[in-house]
Amino acid sequence: MLHVVKKLYHDSRIRYLFFGGCTTLVNLGLFAVLKGPLGIDYRISNFFSVAAAICFAFVVNKLFVFQSKTSSFTEGFREFIRFVLGRLVTMAVEVGGVPFCVEILHQPEMIAKLETQVIVTVVNYFISKFLVFKSTGGKV
Template identity: 25%
Template sequence: MAKIHAFIRNHFDFLTYTVFGFLASLINIFTFMGVQNFFHAHYMVANTIAWLVSVIFGFFTNKSFVFKSKYSTGYALITELIAFLFFRGISLLADSFIMFGCISILSMTSLWAKIVDQILVGILNYVTTRYIFSRDQREMFQRLRSRRTRRKKDDVER
């Protein structure tokens, strides 16, 4: 039992990311299928809409529950959001490429293509999300903010 507790404690970020990542993937898949089937949208349009919905969910769950990044200032929130959207934008490119390859080249059904896509993109998203909300990253942003504040203060004094 002690080994299980130690494992959970040592891998808590990954385990909680897996749970919320799974939920984000379900949101992505159900949104994709809903938009594609209900609105008869092209799979790339449905994929982009599904990406947007799951990214909004992912930002707040990763920030609050997985990596426990605090809402210290509005500036810090915007900085994390921009970094998150930047890296998720990269994952949208990978997402779109995988969907195109699976559906247009390999002739997979859109559901199976989306499942394969979510597994591969999920791995990419974990690596980039961990970077965004890591303590070292937050400390770097704080150093940059304090340096900018000092520079503004020096400019005012001149």
């Protein structure tokens, strides 16, 4: 069993799915807390939960998923900027998609949030792999 887990860990796609799931939990958990107990409007809650998830995702994608090595602060900062710019594109999809699903399609807020997460997760993988962490130590 341990051999299977180690083999799976060497595949960046499997690591991305695992840490992407963790990022989704950060996103959905914070969204639920901000919207629920704190009573913040779902649009504002959505924005802040996505922003927090982006920060979390950068760290886990750099360190664990793509195992990116940077030789200087400047190089790491450039990587962070590329990551954030890529995530801002998908953040627009999510921040616009949730209200679209809620207000136009009349879906429950959490269902709308989950649906947009699927789209965003797939697009983010390709942005990270080919535009952000393109010269990394992680195996495909």
